[in-house]
Amino acid sequence: MHTLLKLLEDGAFHSGEDLGLALGVSRSAVWKKLQQVQADLGIEVYKVRGRGYRLASPLSLLDDEALRREHMGLGWACRIHETIDSTNAEAMRVANSDAELPCLVLAEQQTAGRGRRGRHWVSPFAENLYYSLALRMDGGTRRLDGLSLLVGLAVVDTLRELGIDTAGLKWPNDILVGGKKLAGVLLEITGDPANVCHVIIGIGINVNMRESSNVDQPWTSLALELGLVQDRNKVACALSRNLSAYLAGHQEKGFAAYRRDWEEKHLWQGLVVALTAGATITQGVVLGVGDDGALRLKVGGREEHFSGGEVSLRLQGN
Ligand code: BTN
Numbered sequence: 001m002h003t004l005l006k007l008l009e010d011g012a013f014h015s016g017e018d019l020g021l022a023l024g025v026s027r028s029a030v031w032k033k034l035q036q037v038q039a040d041l042g043i044e045v046y047k048v049r050g051r052g053y054r055l056a057s058p059l060s061l062l063d064d065e066a067l068r069r070e071h072m073g074l075g076w077a078c079r080i081h082e083t084i085d086s087t088n089a090e091a092m093r094v095a096n097s098d099a100e101l102p103c104l105v106l107a108e109q110q111t112a113g114r115g116r117r118g119r120h121w122v123s124p125f126a127e128n129l130y131y132s133l134a135l136r137m138d139g140g141t142r143r144l145d146g147l148s149l150l151v152g153l154a155v156v157d158t159l160r161e162l163g164i165d166t167a168g169l170k171w172p173n174d175i176l177v178g179g180k181k182l183a184g185v186l187l188e189i190t191g192d193p194a195n196v197c198h199v200i201i202g203i204g205i206n207v208n209m210r211e212s213s214n215v216d217q218p219w220t221s222l223a224l225e226l227g228l229v230q231d232r233n234k235v236a237c238a239l240s241r242n243l244s245a246y247l248a249g250h251q252e253k254g255f256a257a258y259r260r261d262w263e264e265k266h267l268w269q270g271l272v273v274a275l276t277a278g279a280t281i282t283q284g285v286v287l288g289v290g291d292d293g294a295l296r297l298k299v300g301g302r303e304e305h306f307s308g309g310e311v312s313l314r315l316q317g318n
Pocket of ligand 1: 185
């Protein structure tokens with residue numbers, strides 16, 4: 001299926017004869033495969049007599065070879081899947097095996113993509129970036145302070161490099177553009193929290209998604225913001241370069257060195273918010289974040305700190 005899609009990726013017309021020749025199958029077999037593509041992957045294919053087949057819109061497929069090569073330069077192994085339950089789940093399996101780490105897991109689609117607070121992450125075929133990096137962390141989870149916030153910073157820098165100047169953060173690590181979510185980060189940990197553990201850095205970026213009735217919050221994508229289909233390989237490589245630099249900086253200097261930069265890119269800085277943690281709702285003004293990445297709120301004249309996990313933040317009055 002992948003080879004056929006690769007031939008059609010450009011969105012131009014290709015005759016059934018040419019496709020059959022390239023795949024070494026008959027024209028009717030091509031037609032059958034295309035019907036399968038439509039049914040299994042939800043990708044629309046047009047058939048026009050005398051011209052052949054074309055996709056309803058161009059695709060950007062993951063380029064296995066180029067991605068492996070690029071990540072080798074960073075010292076990361078790279079595994080690319082056509083379909084996976086969740087790249088975070090797969091990265092967790094990789095981390096718990098004897099595989100070489102760091103290891104980046106990418107997929108064309110996820111059937112059980114997971115978001116924060118038990119939410120589902122919508123992951124249509126070849127539209128967005130489903131990215132999970134498995135890392136070994138010596139020294140336990142205390143070495144992770146502020147890491148998820150730094151990952152958000154790497155995503156924002158990447159989006160700005162790609163031309164989305166207004167991309168910013170919402171604590172702890174949502175990435176928003178014009179009040180809509182463009183990307184999200186989910187860190188998961190496996191192993192001994194006091195000693196050697198593995199961290200899975202999961203990142204979902206809406207790249208070429210233009211419509212979806214399944215996303216349960218206001219959202220946008222790179223293609224919607226920039227008006228053009230984006231190369232997902234380019235997005236993945238730019239993200240990896242930024243993330244790799246932040247990971248090295250975090251190991252050397254900790255989150256404290258990036259705190260000010262993070263606060264500058266925090267879109268809700270100085271605003272009145274309501275923070276929900278379980279059944280408790282706290283109202284306050286966002287002062288910023290601490291050296292450990294906790295949210296600092298001014299609550300009734302006093303400064304209080306809140307840590308990530310299962311908390312959520314809303315603008316007051318929304
Ligand atoms: C959020 O809720 O904002 C976090 C979303 C994280 C989604 C990404 S997509 C790649 C990786 N695999 C998953 O199952 N989740 C993360």
